[in-house]
Amino acid sequence: MPSHDLDAPSSHTQPVRAIVLAAGKGTRMKSGLPKVLHPLRGLPLIEHALRAAIRATGQKPIVIVGHDSAAVQAAIGDRADFVLQAEQLGTGHAVMMAEAAMRDDPSAHVIVTAADMPLVRPETLQSLVDECKQHGAALSLLSVVVNDPRGFGRVARDASGNVTAIVEQVACTPEQLKITELNGAIYCIDAAWLWDALRRIKPNPRKGEYFLTDLVEIAVADGRTARAIVAGDIDECIGINTRVDLADADAALRRRINRAHMLNGVSIVDPAATYIDLDVTIGEDTVILPNTHVLGRSRIGANSAIGPNSLLRNATIGAGCEIRQSVIEDARVDDGADVGPFSHLRSGAHVCAGAHVGNFGEIKKSTLGPNSKMGHFSYLGDATVGENVNIGAGAITCNYDGVRKNPTTIGDGAFIGSDTLLVAPVEIGANATTGAGAVVTKNVPPDTVAVGLPARVIRRKGQNKP
Ligand code: UD1
Ligand code: CA
Numbered sequence: 501m502p503s504h505d506l507d508a509p510s511s512h513t514q515p516v517r518a519i520v521l522a523a524g525k526g527t528r529m530k531s532g533l534p535k536v537l538h539p540l541r542g543l544p545l546i547e548h549a550l551r552a553a554i555r556a557t558g559q560k561p562i563v564i565v566g567h568d569s570a571a572v573q574a575a576i577g578d579r580a581d582f583v584l585q586a587e588q589l590g591t592g593h594a595v596m597m598a599e600a601a602m603r604d605d606p607s608a609h610v611i612v613t614a615a616d617m618p619l620v621r622p623e624t625l626q627s628l629v630d631e632c633k634q635h636g637a638a639l640s641l642l643s644v645v646v647n648d649p650r651g652f653g654r655v656a657r658d659a660s661g662n663v664t665a666i667v668e669q670v671a672c673t674p675e676q677l678k679i680t681e682l683n684g685a686i687y688c689i690d691a692a693w694l695w696d697a698l699r700r701i702k703p704n705p706r707k708g709e710y711f712l713t714d715l716v717e718i719a720v721a722d723g724r725t726a727r728a729i730v731a732g733d734i735d736e737c738i739g740i741n742t743r744v745d746l747a748d749a750d751a752a753l754r755r756r757i758n759r760a761h762m763l764n765g766v767s768i769v770d771p772a773a774t775y776i777d778l779d780v781t782i783g784e785d786t787v788i789l790p791n792t793h794v795l796g797r798s799r800i801g802a803n804s805a806i807g808p809n810s811l812l813r814n815a816t817i818g819a820g821c822e823i824r825q826s827v828i829e830d831a832r833v834d835d836g837a838d839v840g841p842f843s844h845l846r847s848g849a850h851v852c853a854g855a856h857v858g859n860f861g862e863i864k865k866s867t868l869g870p871n872s873k874m875g876h877f878s879y880l881g882d883a884t885v886g887e888n889v890n891i892g893a894g895a896i897t898c899n900y901d902g903v904r905k906n907p908t909t910i911g912d913g914a915f916i917g918s919d920t921l922l923v924a925p926v927e928i929g930a931n932a933t934t935g936a937g938a939v940v941t942k943n944v945p946p947d948t949v950a951v952g953l954p955a956r957v958i959r960r961k962g963q964n965k966p
Contacts (some may be wrong), residue, residue, distance in 0.1 A: 517607040518553035521594045522546050522615035523566025523585040528741045534568040536615040541753045542777030542796055544575050548618030556625035564594045590709025592701040599695050612687040616740040628688040631727050638693050638724035642684035644737035652682035653713050655728055663726040666713035684737040886912035894919040
């Protein structure tokens with residue numbers, strides 16, 4: 501993400517710890533993959549909530565895992581402490597599981613977030629902490645005011661604006677169903693009050709689950725205050741229950757990412773048709789043309805033009821490059837080089853500065869040296885090409901003999917004639933030339949011309965006879 505969208509670490513003097521709920525199966529996703537591992541803009545869903553929690557608190561969050569806990573833990577590694585909720589008995593029960601892990605924790609407040617709420621900003625978590633502190637409240641929660649209830653719990657308030665209850669949709673009276681303020685399910689809770697209050701949650705009569713939302717009524721019964729702050733950006737409260745929600749979140753996050761790049765000096769011609777992952781970086785004055793996907797850990801320098809209709813995944817593109825209608829995956833293009841239309845750079849391809857890959861080129865695990873040109877219908881695999889080389893139309897490295905991948909080396913200044921087949925392993929010396937249609941099975945020395953099938957040297961350059 502561009503730097504201006506990064507959030508400063510917590511300015512709170514008292515420590516705050518975050519608990520991220522991630523134990524649920526995500527039944528409504530209808531998927532073999534745990535819900536919290538579904539990808540969103542290049543990162544597993546849970547990663548978004550985790551980053552926000554870390555930025556807001558400056559501490560390792562506690563993640564409550566349950567369904568497919570091994571896979572979830574593997575995705576996060578050591579950036580969180582894990583607590584197992586073996587049986588998923590509800591959001592209230594999930595938080596209870598963290599009590600032992602937090603026994604000696606000095607935090608005065610606990611933030612509870614859900615792994616299925618990926619768009620919550622760290623600043624929003626911080627403002628929940630501020631709200632809770634300011635009012636000496638038992639808890640504060642994030643709400644959202646929208647006309648589409650999305651099956652969320654309704655937030656009931658009294659005349660003074662304090663929250664009196666969260667009512668789940670199924671339990672709502674007809675009057676309560678009309679409430680447009682919904683529970684975003686992100687909370688800041690007074691740590692000194694939390695653990696005892698959790699023990700007083702009764703299983704929900706309908707579902708038998710322990711609802712975290714019941715904490716509000718427990719606070720009121722204790723004579724404590726519950727507060728809510730309304731999300732200024734309704735996108736923050738997009739919760740992922742189904743794949744429909746996931747698509748909504750993707751669209752919202754794309755808008756956010758694209759906007760940040762544009763404010764950082766990147767031109768995006770049609771943001772609605774531009775798909776940039778969260779961790780991508782793009783330099784100033786680069787233009788992204790429509791229907792372009794820039795994915796994974798791709799990096800693009802300044803003054804480049806990318807697209808239209810291109811896909812970059814973990815690509816490193818320099819400054820002043822042009823990539824048109826092409827696919828670049830796990831590959832690198834240096835300053836001033838251009839690719840496309842309709843070319844494919846695969847894993848380990850390196851197009852050096854000023855080089856040119858025209859149409860229908862494919863490069864895998866190969867270097868195309870500085871200012872070298874490969875204009876038309878060519879394949880380079882396991883090849884090292886020097887500088888100022890011309891790869892003629894249709895020239896191909898035959899790198900695979902059916903068993904092994906073999907290397908091809910082409911020296912500086914070589915001229916590979918159209919339709920040359922370079923049967924690897926093979927070396928073409930510097931400034932050598934191959935004739936059109938040559939099938940090169942043996943090394944060609946520098947400064948010679950080789951032609952035919954199999955290719956043979958017919959003369960040294962600068963001489964008329966061999
Ligand atoms: C919850 C809220 C609802 C709110 C909505 C917003 C409750 C009772 N309801 O409903 O008021 O409007 O979020 O998105 O809290 N989880 C566990 N263990 C469990 C159950 C759930 O870790 O035993 C985790 C899930 O993995 C998920 C999160 O808690 O990340 C929320 O659970 P979910 O079942 O999706 O709650 P909602 O029905 O969406
Ligand atoms: Ca949910």
